[in-house]
Structures are given as structure tokens and as C-alpha cells.
Amino acid sequence: MLRSLKELEGYRVCATDGEVGAVKNFFLDDEFWAVRYLVVEAGGFFEGRQVLVSPISFLKAEWGTSQFHLALTMDKVKHCPGVDTDQPVSRQHELAFSQYYGYPNYWGASGVWGMTGDPSMMALAIERAMPVGVPDLSTADVHLRSAAELRGYHIEGSDGQIGQVHDFIVDDATWEVRYLVINTSNWWMGKEVLVSPLWASSVSWEERIVHVDMSRQSIRESPEWDPSAGVNREYETSLYDYYGRPVYWDAEGRPLDPQPGPASEFPKPKWVGKGK
DSSP: OEEEEHHHOEEEEEETTTTEEEEEEEEETTTTTEEEEEEEEEEEGGGEEEEEEGGEEEEEEEETEEEEEEEEEEHHHSSSOOOOTTTOOOOHHHHHHHHHHHHHOTTTTTBBBBBOOHHHHHHHHHTTTTOOOOOTTTTTTOEEEEEETTTTOOETTTTTEEEEEEOOOOOOEBBBEEEEEEEHHHHTTOOEEEEGGGGGEEETTTTEEEESSHHHHHHTTTOOOOOOGGHHHOOOOOOOOHTTTOOOOOOOOOSSSSSSSSTSSSSOEESSSOOO
């Protein structure tokens, strides 16, 4: 199912033996466009820290009660490697995080989550005691960006500005970012439109701009999206048909693996600048 990241902020995160805290933010992978970590504002037991939680550690999600349950103890989470959540997360920190929890590395493979497209399969690899590789990080780039930082980025079409990033729509199974929610209130009386991040041609961290190879008029006339109705397959089909783009699902409605992305006809967006 597709869900808004804004709606997931405030969800309670629970360990096997108590509550950790509430979701405050997310770190997105700008290469595969997936949520890699939830930033959790932890409670008193954690001395007011913010901790990173990976979807790999999820035991289950209770959408009706707005809770994520982890297959981790509170003590295990408490002693995880610290991170400055106001800065992009380095690959070196991710490696320390993965080694601490015994997670296989997701990067360096074709799948969104290592050799798979689902973080739950990564959890299964842990249960089967698959070896955790140690990659060469000498030339590793930063690929994780704060969702809070990316909100407000301007969307630049082929002939001018279109709007600003307002939210992200993600798949709650794979945690892939399917759409950027673009607020066009400065141009078209508050209309919100959806654009796949895979349709971006480049992203400038320093200028806070996402460039898309589409005209303002084409986006203005794209299928109307009603935020109160969410995102369903009928709307998605009309959106992809309108832009003439190949869909990311198969005949049975299941996500294709791998999703069109860095290795497909749509190359990953070029990031300009090194960020903060």
C-alpha cells in the first residue's frame, strides 16, 4: 500500500520490551529512492537521544494504532551508534550501524535491499546467519538525505519553476519512494501533483532544486490528484499513461524487481553539490 511520509510522523516505535519513542523524520536514499532509516525521538530511557531505526528491524506495523514494532530490545536500541541527524549520513556510519545489528549491507547490489526488493528478506538473511560483507568505503559517496531537508526543494521544469516538494508517497512493504508530492500553490491555486523521483534529471543540494524534463504545461494538465483519496492503482495507471512512462508493476499488480531506476532507461538523477 502507498502511504504519505507526513502521515507516518508521530507513529510510536516499540521494542520487544517497551516503547522507544516517536517517528520524527526519515532518511531517504537518493540513489534508489527508498526510506533507509526512520529517525526516532527516543524517550527518557534513551536520555533524549534521536536514534535511527531501519525497516529491516521491523517485526510488524500496526497501521490502525499507528505503531511500528521492532524485533529489538530497548537496551539494544539504546546502545546503537550515535548519529547527527541534522547532517547527511555517511556510508561509514551505515557500516557501523549494520555491523552493530548484524545486518547485511544493502548497497553494492542490484536490488533495492541488497539482492532483494524487500527489507523483510534482509531480516530473513539475518536469521539464516548469512555473512555480512565489508565493502571498500574509500570512495563511497553520501546517498542518504533527510526527508525534512528535501521538503521545500523547488521543482524546476524544462521551462521554469513548477512548485515545491511537499511530501513523499512510499510503498509500505518495500519502503521505496514512489512519488514526490508537489505543491503548486504559487502558480496554480494550490493544486498538488505527483511526480516519480525517477523522472528527475538532476537534483542540486546547494540550490535546493529538483530538475525534471517536463514542461510546466504538461505537469499542470496532469491527472488531478485528490490527497484525501490517497493513491490507488487506477490513478497511477492514468498518471503513467499520461506521461507515457513504463509502469513499475507487473500484470498481477506486483512491483517489478528491480524497479526502474539506476540501471534502467531512466538513469538515477545527478546530484549537484556535496550538501552540508
